[in-house]
Amino acid sequence: MEGLLQPIVDFMLANAAWAGPVFGLFAFGESLAVAGVIIPATPVLFLVGTLLGSGKLDPWSVIPWAIAGAIGGYWASWWSGRRMGSAVYRRRIFTGQRRTIARVRLYFRRWGGPSLIFGRYVLGPFQSMMPMVAGVAKMDARRFHAWNIVSGTAWVAVVLAPGYFAAKGLTVLGFGVAQQHMLTGVLLGVSALLAIGAVVLMLYRLTTLRRRPIATPSARKSPLG
Template sequence: MIAELLSFFSSLDDHLAALAQASPLLFFGVVTLIIFAETGLVVMPLLPGDSLLFIAGAITALAGLNVHLFVAILCAAAILGDAVNYFVGSRLGMKAFERKDSRVFKQEYLLQTQAFYEKYGPFSIVMGRFVPIVRTFVPFLAGVAQMPYRTFFVYNVIGGVAWISSLTYAGYLFGNISWVRNNLSVIVIGIVAISVLPIVVKVWQEHRRSRRAS
């Protein structure tokens, strides 16, 4: 599984570059659809959001495409995705938690989410954007926890714009540097590793805590 993921990430830049050369419109559309799916569909938490944005920005520079238009489209997709995820959580989330606990929906998740928002406030919507997997579940659980939509919307926009623009423009600015261009696959894997590191640390801490308790 890990080998397959590494293989996918290592060749992601080649696939997207070929797509951008063949059809810039299709390139924009595919990247936009992936960003929407990762943020809007709670069943799609493993899509390569961070690395995808950096690569897409670099390819946009190399292909001479309009990066500002691209960023605007991606921001709209990210904001709309979180909004859809929020409404799904607000409409269907409580019904899922009212049923018998499953691997995905548990009463403790709802309680932990409510505690998380009480501790960190609405800014948790912004923070969650930069953490893989977490960014897929944050808007859904915000809906489940019945966060006021006006509050959610403001921080959804802030987080979406910050996430999309920072990574896409970073790829665009550094994409024309020869060293970055020649080592793009390594950089992508590094981005994935760094973004997943907080989750790995959390799992390790929970494992140690459970072993001490037992």
Template sequence: MIALVTPALVVLGPLALLLVMAIVFAETGLLVGFFLPGDSLLFITGALVASHVIHLPLGLVALAVVVAAAAGDQVGYLIGHRWGPRVFARPDSRLFRQEHVAVAEEFFLKHGPVAVISARFVPVVRTFTPVVAGVAMMPRRRFTTYNIIGALAWGIGIVVTGFFFGGIPFVAHHIELIAIGLALLSLAPASIAFLRRRRPDPMLATSEVGHVV
């Protein structure tokens, strides 16, 4: 996905910011954005600002990303708060998997309200954590506070990192390959969590064997 988006960002120039904001919002606000390249997209955006492909001030770009990220999480929270049971009862499809929701639930239960912040840096989990928070009836004011903190840390942190690394000639000349590598790397935490959930419990397997014997 990032390999397709990067050329579009280059062609659009300053208007690329609107595309970036739309993708960032959709990743958490539409519940179907788990496949979108959030982390790598922000890094590439920062790098393109540094190389003057996107002719916009770094501060404006970072602020726009923060606003889109916070708005997306708020919409996800409202969906979970009002229609959570219906969402969780949906059958699996190409754009929605119950196992992704289960991973987000496990993440939220493990980390508590702070998960709203830390989930920002975990692909797939960040898509569904706001919904889980809404279903769990997390107070809206508390959620909004954590949401804004997470959006600031994620949006500014990754865009600025991309900006400074984008000034390195090697990065500038291999931007698409680096984008693909970042996308694969960003999927690692969610993949590990998914594999752990799929692995059978040894204690459960032992008890089943004992029961059969």
């Protein structure tokens, strides 16, 4: 399992100047409608948090890229929703996901702008559809950008914090280099488990949604019998 994320770690450590852009691409991908369902970037963010906490990466060369990626992904999703309108829901790629879209739309109608923040945590892999729904609903640009900036910044901070403080604690508690490597390996394994779990959950949800029959107006019974 560690081998799933180790190449990412090796590349970032060997190419520190590219660590930020690569990290930003993961954040962008998870925040982009449809792609965010497939890309489990949160475990990567947790993993990078451990590298920041252990001093192997410079926070100021990585975190701004992650925030920019998170904000950019949501902006692209919102823009596509505004441009295509409700027709986007009829795209082939969303076949079998009407219940998921309905859930996201209901959440947005209930919470409005704050849903762009909280949706990242409560909607799981489908959180990336939230800005697209906001775009279809014609949420104005000024409100969207304000909430999007807060959302992207808070999300990066929240997902980096566990790995950062876990790795930081290794140094504070006086662990030796060998022990730090061992515990960092454990954290890497946890990140891999989270990545696998995210993919399995995504595949399960998509399979379940496809199997559920969608009732048509002709199939629904009249309240009068």
